[in-house]
Amino acid sequence: MNSKSRLTRFELELMEQFWKLGPSSVREIQESLPECSRPAYTTVQTMIYRLEEKKAVRRIKKIGNAHVFAPVLTRRAAYRRLIEQVLDWFGGSASPLMAHLIDAGKLTLADLREAEQTLAGTMEKKK
Numbered sequence: 001m002n003s004k005s006r007l008t009r010f011e012l013e014l015m016e017q018f019w020k021l022g023p024s025s026v027r028e029i030q031e032s033l034p035e036c037s038r039p040a041y042t043t044v045q046t047m048i049y050r051l052e053e054k055k056a057v058r059r060i061k062k063i064g065n066a067h068v069f070a071p072v073l074t075r076r077a078a079y080r081r082l083i084e085q086v087l088d089w090f091g092g093s094a095s096p097l098m099a100h101l102i103d104a105g106k107l108t109l110a111d112l113r114e115a116e117q118t119l120a121g122t123m124e125k126k127k
Contacts, residue, residue: 005054006085007078010039014047015056015078018071025066 007015017032018024024032030044048069051057056073090096101107 005056007051007054007056007082011047011051011054011056012078012082014044014051015071015073015075018057018069019075023060023068023070025063025068027066029069 013033014029017029021028021032026041026045026048029048030038030041033039033044048057052059052069056071056078057069058072059067060070061068086097087094098107
């Protein structure tokens with residue numbers, strides 16, 4: 001996937017279904033979405049074709065008239081790109097984001113300790 005290709009919220013929702021179900025047809029993805037807000041088949045089809053153009057999924061086989069798609073983009077890579085986009089909004093600095101997470105009660109002391117251990121491990125590897 002091109003590093004400039006951004007996934008929309010709905011595209012991420014579809015990717016979540018691919019990550020959960022594995023290789024799937026458009027119909028399987030569409031039917032896996034919540035019934036109360038399920039978009040039309042053609043809407044899901046269009047979005048999956050866009051995901052294919054963005055190289056987030058690929059066609060792996062055809063059964064009758066239905067194409068089966070598999071995720072190419074991993075959850076980790078998608079989330080990493082999303083976080084990079086958010087950091088870009090803050091000029092590349094994580095400080096405003098961290099401050100907000102702390103103020104909102106979404107970042108605990110345990111989270112900070114885990115981050116500190118991860119950072120220390122990363123710094124050790126660079127030596």
